[in-house]
Amino acid sequence: MTQSMLRKIILLVLILAVMTFFTIMSPYFFTANNLFTLLQEASFLGIAAVGVTFVMIAGGLDLSIGSATALTAMVCINFLEYTNLPVLLFLPISLLAGAFVGTFNGFVINRFKLPDFIVTLSSKGVFSGLALVIAVKENGFVSNVFIDNPTYLWFAGKLGPLYYVTIAFVIIAIGGHFLLKWTKFGTYVYAVGANKNAAMLSGVDIKQIKYGVYILAGVAASITAIFQSSRMMTAMPEMGIGTELDIIAAIVIGGTAFRGGRGDIIGTVMGVLFLTIVKNGIFKLQITPAIQQIVIGGIIIAAVVFDEWYRNYSARKRNMVV
Amino acid sequence: MSTNTNDILVQGKHVTKSYHGNVVLEDIEFDIRRGEVHSLVGENGAGKSTLVKIITGVTPRNNGEVDFDGHELPIDFPRTFVEKLGIAVIFQELSLIPGLTVAQNIFLGREPKLGKTRLIDKKKMVTDAEAIIKKYNFPLDPKAEIDSLSIGKRQLVEILKALSMDSKLMIMDEPTASLNLKESKLLFDIIKNLREEGVSILYISHRMEEVFELSDRVTVLRDGQKVALLDREEISPERIISLMIGRDLSVSDYEESVLKTVSGDTILEVKKLCSEKKFSDISFSLNKGEILGISGLVGSGRTEIVRAIYGVDPITSGSVLFDGKEITPTVKQSISLGFGFVPEDRRQQGVFMQLPINKNICSTNFDRYTRMGFVNEKGEDAIAESGINMVSIKPKDPNYIVGNLSGGNQQKVVLAKWLVRDLSILIIDEPTAGIDVGAKDEIYSVINNLARKGVGVLLISSDLPELTRLSDRIIVLREGKMIKEFKDQSITEEEVLRASSGLI
Numbered sequence: 001m002t003q004s005m006l007r008k009i010i011l012l013v014l015i016l017a018v019m020t021f022f023t024i025m026s027p028y029f030f031t032a033n034n035l036f037t038l039l040q041e042a043s044f045l046g047i048a049a050v051g052v053t054f055v056m057i058a059g060g061l062d063l064s065i066g067s068a069t070a071l072t073a074m075v076c077i078n079f080l081e082y083t084n085l086p087v088l089l090f091l092p093i094s095l096l097a098g099a100f101v102g103t104f105n106g107f108v109i110n111r112f113k114l115p116d117f118i119v120t121l122s123s124k125g126v127f128s129g130l131a132l133v134i135a136v137k138e139n140g141f142v143s144n145v146f147i148d149n150p151t152y153l154w155f156a157g158k159l160g161p162l163y164y165v166t167i168a169f170v171i172i173a174i175g176g177h178f179l180l181k182w183t184k185f186g187t188y189v190y191a192v193g194a195n196k197n198a199a200m201l202s203g204v205d206i207k208q209i210k211y212g213v214y215i216l217a218g219v220a221a222s223i224t225a226i227f228q229s230s231r232m233m234t235a236m237p238e239m240g241i242g243t244e245l246d247i248i249a250a251i252v253i254g255g256t257a258f259r260g261g262r263g264d265i266i267g268t269v270m271g272v273l274f275l276t277i278v279k280n281g282i283f284k285l286q287i288t289p290a291i292q293q294i295v296i297g298g299i300i301i302a303a304v305v306f307d308e309w310y311r312n313y314s315a316r317k318r319n320m321v322v
Numbered sequence: 323m324s325t326n327t328n329d330i331l332v333q334g335k336h337v338t339k340s341y342h343g344n345v346v347l348e349d350i351e352f353d354i355r356r357g358e359v360h361s362l363v364g365e366n367g368a369g370k371s372t373l374v375k376i377i378t379g380v381t382p383r384n385n386g387e388v389d390f391d392g393h394e395l396p397i398d399f400p401r402t403f404v405e406k407l408g409i410a411v412i413f414q415e416l417s418l419i420p421g422l423t424v425a426q427n428i429f430l431g432r433e434p435k436l437g438k439t440r441l442i443d444k445k446k447m448v449t450d451a452e453a454i455i456k457k458y459n460f461p462l463d464p465k466a467e468i469d470s471l472s473i474g475k476r477q478l479v480e481i482l483k484a485l486s487m488d489s490k491l492m493i494m495d496e497p498t499a500s501l502n503l504k505e506s507k508l509l510f511d512i513i514k515n516l517r518e519e520g521v522s523i524l525y526i527s528h529r530m531e532e533v534f535e536l537s538d539r540v541t542v543l544r545d546g547q548k549v550a551l552l553d554r555e556e557i558s559p560e561r562i563i564s565l566m567i568g569r570d571l572s573v574s575d576y577e578e579s580v581l582k583t584v585s586g587d588t589i590l591e592v593k594k595l596c597s598e599k600k601f602s603d604i605s606f607s608l609n610k611g612e613i614l615g616i617s618g619l620v621g622s623g624r625t626e627i628v629r630a631i632y633g634v635d636p637i638t639s640g641s642v643l644f645d646g647k648e649i650t651p652t653v654k655q656s657i658s659l660g661f662g663f664v665p666e667d668r669r670q671q672g673v674f675m676q677l678p679i680n681k682n683i684c685s686t687n688f689d690r691y692t693r694m695g696f697v698n699e700k701g702e703d704a705i706a707e708s709g710i711n712m713v714s715i716k717p718k719d720p721n722y723i724v725g726n727l728s729g730g731n732q733q734k735v736v737l738a739k740w741l742v743r744d745l746s747i748l749i750i751d752e753p754t755a756g757i758d759v760g761a762k763d764e765i766y767s768v769i770n771n772l773a774r775k776g777v778g779v780l781l782i783s784s785d786l787p788e789l790t791r792l793s794d795r796i797i798v799l800r801e802g803k804m805i806k807e808f809k810d811q812s813i814t815e816e817e818v819l820r821a822s823s824g825l826i
Contacts, residue, residue, distance in 0.1 A: 002723075182697045191685050194674035201634065201665055201672075202685045202739070203657040261676040 022281035042276040043169035050176040051220025054213040059193035059260025060116035067127035069240030072097045072222035077235045102218025106211035131237040155230035165227040177265040193260025337386035357520040364543035410484035425451035425464040473500040530559040530823040589778040595640035600626035601802035608778040615793030623802035662740030666751035672736040675725035680706035709738030730761025751782040786815040
């Protein structure tokens, strides 16, 4: 069995195990209402995580994803507050803002040949600062603009019991999986993450791929921003900031290699579900939220330890055969 | 024995080492006297580096005994123990810390302390460093950061570091590889001084004139065995080279090279090619169906030239003609013209370790199985399978992860990704480095078959038997310049080795 299959099975068993555990421990966990809310929460995290999975498979890291959500949300709010343009235009404008944010990251990384970590750590600051600068203000203080536009608020709605955001997440995950596994672009993403030099010698335009993955992450952030601000009926400059660590955690739990070249969207979806269930369940148990952080930290370490162990194990097995 | 045992610093008896059943050193006897320059020579893979690693405890020996200064060395020991014994090693790869100064690097781990505190006495460190630099008359500033120094000067710092340890034995592995003529002369003077002071030097070099100039004795290794120990009066470059090679071209090899037919059409022509620093004024042409060997020591510019032709590195002047038309090489264009490029470092540049065989093979073939960017999985599998069959990769499973394959099979994957295309030119750099014998032969026949089909092959190899066996012509490079071209097919290893070592 391949490592990625084995991981998915273990993750699936773990998801079922924690769900059983929380169902037994709390009467509030396994209710239709909570499960759909849980899926909604997972979707906010998951849409951005699909984008960042591309970045990480290509060997990069996007620490600016949370701030990108904040910035694109503020762009939307400004659009609603200050213009009289047709309301539906906020959609392409938000997506464009996301694409711009990704292009910025890609440009700095490609042009100045800097490490992804440093660039996105810096752009994280730049984007959240910009979000604050363009925030709607009253007497110098940031004021919360209430969204009352029904078109915008539609995004917070449901189809039956299912939130639209969850449907969007499913569509984006399927699309992301297809893009990664079935297109030239997707294969190049793996190639760049697995071995930059070999990719270059095989004729892959590495810069183009870097632009591509960061733009995908930026656009994913802007989609999250639309759904998130619609649900909260407002947007704040600090919205989404800090979620980058949860997103990276979910991706790593899902089996994407931190060094790149390995991973997939199915793993990321499972990682997102697992993380959200653990957070939600701990919340429902009404224990202190500090436990959440400790548990999540422990899970990440366990996931990486498993990877290392499995790699050494399969290397040993291989050496015995040869 | 005429020499007193007290004169002998290092003595090895029955030293044996094998990796995974491959014997790399077989029952080696050697000794190094106090105050002598002892050279260790042999082709690549003869076992020189392994012997050094055993003396310095980097690699444990399987069998035998090594005595240093009258005591037997343990099989396995740490670096710090080596320094305590009085052995200093100057490796080819620099082990300096770039952000620190010359003085800091020289005294790394042995910094002078400020009184009884644990603080470093920076002033004393600089004056101590200055004293050593002055003693040997090196053109170095103790306060300069390593970053700001040329590679040659860094090598000098490395040598100073070893000198400052008052070592009894200094091991130098290709110390002049990155030194210019003046710096090399300086090093030779130092080596001669050290010998006067009673320090022993184990000197490893491919450059015969250096070995000839410096050595008191020479040990020649070939295929893991000691074939000769020469005294000063017996040393001559010709003698060493014939001992290093020591085998004749077999009849079948000869037939193989005669069978090839080279058509007259030129596929690639290079005229007065220059790069910024690596090479200059390179001109040659390659015919269809011809295997052109490129020989030269590491650092002679051979890899840089083919990288420039393939479009990876920039060219400052000169021209490249493909099929009679001048081109400005870029990787994309080269691939579409039918170039294949198998790089020297398989792990770093050739394969995608984490990816399966099919993705590796298909990484150069998207134009053939994608439509508007979408992958046609059937086409992908078909290409992967034909590649696997062409070079018989084992296992045949296209979904097998390449990182789990043996070195030989990984190299076949790199070849396969080009073979499934219609090649016009194959550039192949060190095709069989680190590959077992069986896979080597398979790779040779792949290269020969390609040439028979009319593909022009540019072959770089440090393995001289391989180079002379496969090549129709060989050009020899030295320090970025073409110094010799062998045109007939009866090229001998000896001639090539003499040319690349500068003996013509």
